[in-house]
Amino acid sequence: MKITELLSQDTIILDLQAQSKKDALNELANQLDKAGKLNDKQAYINDIFSREEQSTTGIGESIAIPHAKSSAVKVPAIAFGRSESGIDFDSLDGQPAHLFFMIAASEGANNDHLEALSRLSTFLMDEKFREKIYQASSKEEVVDAVNAKEIEVDEPEENVEGHSSKILAVTACPTGIAHTYMAAEKLSETAKEMGISIKVETNGSSGVKNRLTDEEIAEADAIIVAADTKVEMTRFAGKPVIQTGVGKAIHEATDLLNKAVKKDAPVYQAEKTESNTGGKESRSGFYKHLMNGVSNMLPFVVGGGILIAISFFWGIESDNEFAKMLNTIGGGKAFFLMVPVLAGFIASSIADRPGFAPGMVGGLIAITVTGAEGAGSGSGFLGGLIAGFLAGYITLLVKKAFAGLPDALEGLKPVLFYPLFSIAITGLIMMVINPPLTKVYTGLSAFLEGMGGTNQVLLGLILGAMMAFDMGGPVNKAAYTFGIAMLDAHNYTFIATVMAAGMVPPLGMALATTLFKNRFTKTERDAGKTAYALGACFITEGVIPLAAADPARVIPSTMAGAAVTGALTMLFDIALRAPHGGIFVIGLVDGGIVKILLYILAIVAGSIVTAILAGILKKDLTKAA
Numbered sequence: 001m002k003i004t005e006l007l008s009q010d011t012i013i014l015d016l017q018a019q020s021k022k023d024a025l026n027e028l029a030n031q032l033d034k035a036g037k038l039n040d041k042q043a044y045i046n047d048i049f050s051r052e053e054q055s056t057t058g059i060g061e062s063i064a065i066p067h068a069k070s071s072a073v074k075v076p077a078i079a080f081g082r083s084e085s086g087i088d089f090d091s092l093d094g095q096p097a098h099l100f101f102m103i104a105a106s107e108g109a110n111n112d113h114l115e116a117l118s119r120l121s122t123f124l125m126d127e128k129f130r131e132k133i134y135q136a137s138s139k140e141e142v143v144d145a146v147n148a149k150e151i152e153v154d155e156p157e158e159n160v161e162g163h164s165s166k167i168l169a170v171t172a173c174p175t176g177i178a179h180t181y182m183a184a185e186k187l188s189e190t191a192k193e194m195g196i197s198i199k200v201e202t203n204g205s206s207g208v209k210n211r212l213t214d215e216e217i218a219e220a221d222a223i224i225v226a227a228d229t230k231v232e233m234t235r236f237a238g239k240p241v242i243q244t245g246v247g248k249a250i251h252e253a254t255d256l257l258n259k260a261v262k263k264d265a266p267v268y269q270a271e272k273t274e275s276n277t278g279g280k281e282s283r284s285g286f287y288k289h290l291m292n293g294v295s296n297m298l299p300f301v302v303g304g305g306i307l308i309a310i311s312f313f314w315g316i317e318s319d320n321e322f323a324k325m326l327n328t329i330g331g332g333k334a335f336f337l338m339v340p341v342l343a344g345f346i347a348s349s350i351a352d353r354p355g356f357a358p359g360m361v362g363g364l365i366a367i368t369v370t371g372a373e374g375a376g377s378g379s380g381f382l383g384g385l386i387a388g389f390l391a392g393y394i395t396l397l398v399k400k401a402f403a404g405l406p407d408a409l410e411g412l413k414p415v416l417f418y419p420l421f422s423i424a425i426t427g428l429i430m431m432v433i434n435p436p437l438t439k440v441y442t443g444l445s446a447f448l449e450g451m452g453g454t455n456q457v458l459l460g461l462i463l464g465a466m467m468a469f470d471m472g473g474p475v476n477k478a479a480y481t482f483g484i485a486m487l488d489a490h491n492y493t494f495i496a497t498v499m500a501a502g503m504v505p506p507l508g509m510a511l512a513t514t515l516f517k518n519r520f521t522k523t524e525r526d527a528g529k530t531a532y533a534l535g536a537c538f539i540t541e542g543v544i545p546l547a548a549a550d551p552a553r554v555i556p557s558t559m560a561g562a563a564v565t566g567a568l569t570m571l572f573d574i575a576l577r578a579p580h581g582g583i584f585v586i587g588l589v590d591g592g593i594v595k596i597l598l599y600i601l602a603i604v605a606g607s608i609v610t611a612i613l614a615g616i617l618k619k620d621l622t623k624a625a
Contacts, residue, residue, distance in 0.1 A: 304334025350392025464566020508610025561610025
């Protein structure tokens with residue numbers, strides 16, 4: 001969809017009167033309503049503000065592109081506004097916004113608003129285009145400038161003569177909206193200025209556009225992959241590939257293109273390089289392999305754990321048939337797959353796809369005791385970890401051992417040699433080491449279950465502090481993984497502790513923004529409102545916007561509060577079979593209403609501690625001003 005099909009003179013404001021972000025959004029929405037583009041102005045405004053709460057649409061370079069898909073839109077349209085003085089729009093570069101393009105897409109408009117947003121993003125990377133919009137003295141000139149840019153972009157570019165290099169590029173960002181296309185436009189424009197022939201593939205929210213063909217890849221001198229998320233990489237095997245983040249393509253396009261022309265990049269090896277993202281390899285090191293396994297295991301843990309908890313809540317012990325079915329699905333099936341999936345994805349992180357099968361088999365052996373199988377038997381989580389890493393590195397050795405086979409046998413490697421030898425070797429080793437691992441695992445579980453009094457409270461305090469230390473980082477994940485391991489061993493107090501403690505950082509800081517408004521900026525107070533919901537849902541990362549602004553004061557506050565909650569949860573001996581869900585699973589706490597109230601008390605107490613400490617440590621902004 002072309003921008004000129006959506007932007008008309010009756011949706012343009014050359015001189016915005018608004019002085020704030022809120023007023024600017026209201027003024028632009030009002031212009032759309034006057035032009036007959038909306039069914040319900042207030043409903044559309046609510047949808048626009050909901051989108052802004054997710055993340056700012058102030059993309060920097062003096063530009064803001066607020067947008068929403070809403071049932072309140074009668075006809076898809078774009079409103080344009082210009083502010084000469086500039087408006088604080090919480091832009092990514094911290095600078096005021098001067099040019100505003102508000103996209104209104106109707107509910108049934110498919111991806112029209114995303115297509116329009118993509119085109120706008122690329123147009124606005126052109127400084128000359130932005131200058132035309134700035135200097136336009138009438139609404140007609142604004143429309144003409146957009147129309148001229150559309151014609152320029154839609155005309156097929158001819159290869160630049162006199163330059164022999166053929167460069168390809170791929171851009172991708174996690175959301176696949178603005179930055180993907182801004183990077184593509186920047187690379188294209190810079191290449192044109194430098195006299196370099198380039199084609200850029202975009203991996204955006206609406207799919208892959210301008211896909212690179214096998215022929216083009218074969219003829220290319222070098223390839224730039226500017227991506228912060230996974231893209232298809234194996235097709236570039238044997239070519240010099242520069243891997244970087246999407247932001248580099250926007251801000252350092254000239255340097256990237258110079259490197260590409262000089263072929264100053266390593267030749268991509270599909271079997272050795274596991275990363276499908278920009279920058280350094282994203283799957284290297286113990287932690288990243290472990291997290292690949294844990295992240296893929298979590299759906300089984302969360303879904304299975306909550307189903308088990310519900311089955312007990314609904315009366316599994318009183319022969320309730322429906323509860324028994326839920327317990328079988330959750331415990332007998334989902335939880336049974338937990339450890340094999342963990343091992344399989346750890347192994348595939350290390351050795352790519354060939355590592356998955358031996359990892360799964362090794363994980364299955366880990367939860368198997370002679371004559372019986374099931375979740376919680378065997379060496380459990382510990383055995384699964386060992387099986388995953390064992391299978392991954394054995395598969396790498398197998399791949400290396402068969403690297404010298406004739407090309408005629410290349411096709412047999414992944415379907416015969418790799419699975420046969422890697423499964424056999426992994427399986428044999430696991431059969432030998434699993435019995436002693438089982439004794440270690442059950443002994444450790446028994447020791448932790450036997451902890452009581454001061455030792456148990458101290459462990460809760462440590463786990464709580466770990467959950468708040470890096471808010472979703474390695475330490476946080478280590479504590480949560482420990483809770484899952486104990487859940488697998490049928491010890492439900494640890495997962496209750498880590499979940500309660502993980503809820504405290506966002507809840508506590510959200511409470512601080514409410515109680516101590518003078519300690520926080522408007523942006524931080526707005527982030528606090530969102531943190532209430534995220535904390536209640538056990539999304540510890542909800543505190544990151546507040547912690548990033550002042551880590552020296554926020555992190556100690558959140559750690560103290562989470563530690564208090566962890567200690568209290570252990571002191572109250574709270575047990576919970578659900579490994580995730582926050583407030584939605586508090587009703588599933590073992591022990592009835594008294595334990596539920598004590599669990600809530602522990603969370604509230606920790607949140608209050610965090611809020612008060614943050615209020616004490618943070619500076620009074622009104623006095624600072």
